[in-house]
Amino acid sequence: MTSTLPTWPIPTPEPPPETPGWLFEDPASRALHEIIEQIAPSDAGVLIEGDSGTEKELVARHIHTTSLRRAYPFVAVNCGAFSESLVDAELYGHENGAFAGAFGSQPGWLETAHRGTLFLDEIEALPLQAQAKLIRTLQEGTVSRLGSRQRLPADVRILAATHDDLAQRVQQGLFRKDLYYHVNVVSLVMLPLQSRPGDILPLARHFIRQYCKRLHYAPAELSAGAERRLLAHSWPGHVRELENVIYRTLLLSRGLRIQADDLRLPAASDTPVTPPVSPVPSPDIKATYRAQEKPDTEISLARDTATFPGNDIDPAGSPISLEQVLEQLCQTCSHDLEQRVLDTLLLKAWHHNHYSQVQTAQQLGISRHVVRARLVRLQQLAPGRNRLTDTGPDAPPLHLPPDRTVTS
Structure with missing residues (x-):
């Protein structure tokens, strides 16, 4: 007797909603919208890249609502919020008594998103073991809850988002190559708001209408001066x-x-202009730091960074300026020492943030995983640790400056 998978009633597809015009006013956003309109009807995996706050989930929802799966669920989950011990229970569900604390039966997110779209935000945070199981599930189209042998259908389209460089994580062995190619059939890059100024005023007017309605206020409008102030802000x-x-x-x-x-925003004329310390133009810190490493370059660094250029900047002094640090380093180093410059920048920021990986990642605008991987490569941390900072009694020596303590 052959077993059949349970079926769900098929709802009548609804017509696609109108495109929210306030989202795609800038020419760069309109070009992005054209790509979305092309790929939305397919089942192709889409990787949405961009910094936190660039509305990656909003784009994922728009892809879903203009796709053939729009009549079925859109499920958004943040992989960074998963506990490593409970990630399987979150994705696949569980039966009563499957593990300690599992009371009752609970469907997982893959089962909930059947025939719809599953949006995996911060997908780089998935453990390798969970990545291997996920790619097999996507290939088979079925799931099995923890504590059960029954196979349930899980026909889902995967949309993923990341603020990290997944290609670099694949090279470092931190992300599975097969899952990377499954979710990265099409890659969409969300530009920062400053790079698409045509969206600023339409977005501002949209939020004014939205919050005036929520607060039961009369409709408000922007003055010409307020519009100029919004456009001048970074x-x-x-x-x-x-x-x-x-x-x-x-x-x-x-x-x-x-x-x-x-608006309580700094006026453009009030913003202090710092003269450049060298003829080298000030680069984008995040873009420079995320540049792909040269595979043939081997860098050896002293842990105390005593021989590094730019070491005259006191991390314990006034607030550090990353642009000034990088400009001084680039002025001293040749192009061949680019990676050494980037490593030095990381160590400077790490020291300035009292050896906290989380604060260092936030200051540089990169993932903590990238910070940790570089610190391990620079022999500042021992590999295989899962804590935010390695400050235990068995941690490797950090060669701290005098009168400095390590805080997380």
């Missing part, structure tokens, strides 16, 4: 920062016309 927090600025402005301002000072 928006390091991207769309999320813009949304918070509009929300705060509506809460604290009075009147139906938002003035420039109501």
